[in-house]
Amino acid sequence: MNRRTAVIHQELLCTARERLPQLLLAVFVGMIAASAFIGSSARASVTGVYREVLSQGLTTAPNPFDAFSPLYYARNSVIYIVLIGALLAIVIGVRSTLRDRQARTLDLILSRDVSPSSYLGAKLTGLVLFVLLLLAAAAVINIGCISAVAGHVLSLSEGARIAGLYALAWLFMLPFVALGMLAGLYSSTTTSALLIPIVLWSVMIFILPLLGTAAHPVSLLNPVASPPAAQTGFFAFTSSVVDPLAVGEQFKHVSSLILSDPQATGSMTGGILTLTAFAVAACVAVALTRRTRMRSELHD
Incomplete structure (x- = not known):
């Protein structure tokens, strides 16, 4: 086993043993498993109301859910990835680099x-593989739960679309893993190492979309991206500046297109390029960390 493989293997083992990531992992997988049944409950409630209205002769319109595909039940998973998945990525990134600084193992390794870049690159690779395995398991669970709710096995194209959603989720979570690693490397205390990336996450997920669209805050918790801002006035200017930085909205927009949401319009290209640019920039920033920074002491 060479050095890089040994670091990757060690990173996978240590991440799997951490208590806080284990808790977030359980919550994430649990919500992914429950998402299809939550969507099914919503559909059953609306269908019950529709049948009551239909029996009273108040409408002749068809049930609005009859035309929905089973991919409808995967929509809730999008918001769980944005909220719980991103936080999980931050935590495992922070714990990865804090673990080394607290144990002072970097003094021996370096x-x-x-080289710092090869060591940090191997650690990042281990975390990326951990996230990939997690999302692969989540995709299988989600497909199984949706099949159970729909009453039939999903078609190949439907399964491929859900797999595409989780592949996109991997790309979305990757920069947050790197952001967590950077916070663990540059922060002077363990508290600030966890707090700073979470604040940055909240800005990208909640504050920037508000600056660009003036959407109602509650609408940001929907799995569909907020509508574009008016083409004139203050928000026309701010949206052009902050929209590329609102990675949560970019992820939700592309996810909606992957899941064939009838409300989604536009192209996937811009969103995928934005997420890719963030991922590459964050990974490069980790690789460029200097030796002196890696060996700096924590003050708590």
């Missing part, structure tokens, strides 16, 4: 013929 005394050998090991």
